[in-house]
Amino acid sequence: MRIIVDADPGIDDALALYYLRAQPDTEIVAIGTVHGNVPVEVATANALRLTERLNIKAPVAVGAAKPLAQPLMTAENVHGEDGLGGCAGDDPTTSCTSESAAEQLANRARQEPGELSLLAIGPLTNVALALQIEPRLPQLLDKVVVMGGALNVPGNITSYAEANFWHDPEAADLVLGAGFEDLTIVGLDVTMASHAPGEWLEALPHESYARQFLRFYADFYESFLGKAGFVPHDPLAAAIMLQPHLATYVEDRFAIELTGRYTRGAIVADRRFLAEGSPFGRDIGTERTKAKYAVTADKDAFLDQLRHAVTQP
Numbered sequence: 201m202r203i204i205v206d207a208d209p210g211i212d213d214a215l216a217l218y219y220l221r222a223q224p225d226t227e228i229v230a231i232g233t234v235h236g237n238v239p240v241e242v243a244t245a246n247a248l249r250l251t252e253r254l255n256i257k258a259p260v261a262v263g264a265a266k267p268l269a270q271p272l273m274t275a276e277n278v279h280g281e282d283g284l285g286g287c288a289g290d291d292p293t294t295s296c297t298s299e300s301a302a303e304q305l306a307n308r309a310r311q312e313p314g315e316l317s318l319l320a321i322g323p324l325t326n327v328a329l330a331l332q333i334e335p336r337l338p339q340l341l342d343k344v345v346v347m348g349g350a351l352n353v354p355g356n357i358t359s360y361a362e363a364n365f366w367h368d369p370e371a372a373d374l375v376l377g378a379g380f381e382d383l384t385i386v387g388l389d390v391t392m393a394s395h396a397p398g399e400w401l402e403a404l405p406h407e408s409y410a411r412q413f414l415r416f417y418a419d420f421y422e423s424f425l426g427k428a429g430f431v432p433h434d435p436l437a438a439a440i441m442l443q444p445h446l447a448t449y450v451e452d453r454f455a456i457e458l459t460g461r462y463t464r465g466a467i468v469a470d471r472r473f474l475a476e477g478s479p480f481g482r483d484i485g486t487e488r489t490k491a492k493y494a495v496t497a498d499k500d501a502f503l504d505q506l507r508h509a510v511t512q513p
Contacts, residue, residue, distance in 0.1 A: 208236030208322030232301025263301030285416025361465030398428025
């Protein structure tokens, strides 16, 4: 699989890159950065650092610095001021491409129609902007996997909203309504249930870079979950992209709540049974293409794979 990664590195974004790098027959062909966990400038520096450290030969493009319709909000309390738990290290020695992340996504999809997949593990601002540049994007990409949403479980940044969708609800709704033919959403239903325990982290080699930056992340999660370990949101999305059999799914048409006082950013679906010819209309327009939403995942298999990925030389 040849993948464009759109990310806001971010500790769990870094884990996703580790995971993808370790998989056979998988190539990261381009990386776009976006606001979210940290400002886009910090996310971009981290993407460059990680491509250098992991020997990923992919161009990095700077993406959107703010959401489409709301103020910028970031999450340094989760990821550290440098986005990598205080372990970012020296400035990168490589540079970004001249095109924006949205331009890079649109242009690569045009150049190789049907050959590239998209893993979007940050706010969806770049993907929404790419849709404005190239409205055929849903037909040009092979597979799209998005990390976001909390369908049957509480949100993590508000009572109802997951962080990636909450950081730019308008962009998320544009993407869910764009008509991608093979769209999978990996949300908190499976990522929170795939919590990596403290023993998993302690088993990593002491000299491991992943163990170093994960310590900050694990301390944050332990502070409110009350148990050692961390939640591997983004690498689980990467794993499900490459191995769909790791999860089970529901299929429906999805939208993002944009106006609710308490529910802005929440993912919603009209899950009523509506028989053909029913007098009741659907809340979510029937013109929307159905997507798959992951509801269970094989935690043990995934965590074994992730341990292998982060301990590769």
